[in-house]
Amino acid sequence: MLIDTFMSLIPVGCLVLLLAVAGIVSILWTELKGAPYVATPRRTARRMLELAEISSEDVVYDLGSGDGRLLWLAAQEFGARAVGVEIDPIRYAWTKVLIRLKGLQGQVQVIRADLFKVDLRPASLVTVYLSRETNRLLMEKLGNELSPGTRIVSRKYTFPALNLIREDVAEELYVYLIGKA
């Protein structure tokens, strides 16, 4: 009886172990590619968009979009179009599901890709919450691809060579403007 119970628990144990290993691999891999997944609280995400003076005219790119929370906010509360770029296949798939469930197919899109390989030219507002090193590597691409007037809002980490126009020191949010003094 006890052995039967033990044997029947093995598949459950294997599944839990598999999920735990997948979780750890995902954290290590995304850390290596740019930044591990840490969600921005909804209130801070809203503050990011407001600080960047988002409008319904904007095309927002969230580089490393996680579960897509900045995308919904930009679309549902501010009427903007939003594109997420996410390298993690599980978070990408989850975002796809949520786009459907929320009925946002016409307004929100997610691309499964390395953010360093995506064409950023359509963006008018870029949001990032990555790492110091990833921001450093990204700086040149932002400067090369984004049009004058595009804003970039970064959580926690700065872009020292870009033109800082606004900040919220308490929240560690920094807004930059491309191409204008």
Ligand SMILES: C[S@@+](CC[C@H](N)C(=O)[O-])C[C@H]1O[C@@H](n2cnc3c(N)ncnc32)[C@H](O)[C@@H]1O
């Ligand atoms: C700190 S989380 C931020 C998630 C979301 N933007 C937010 O603020 O809630 C960073 C995200 O970037 C993703 N990421 C890391 N490196 C990436 C890369 N090279 N290309 C695309 N996404 C990447 C991670 O998988 C993770 O979901």
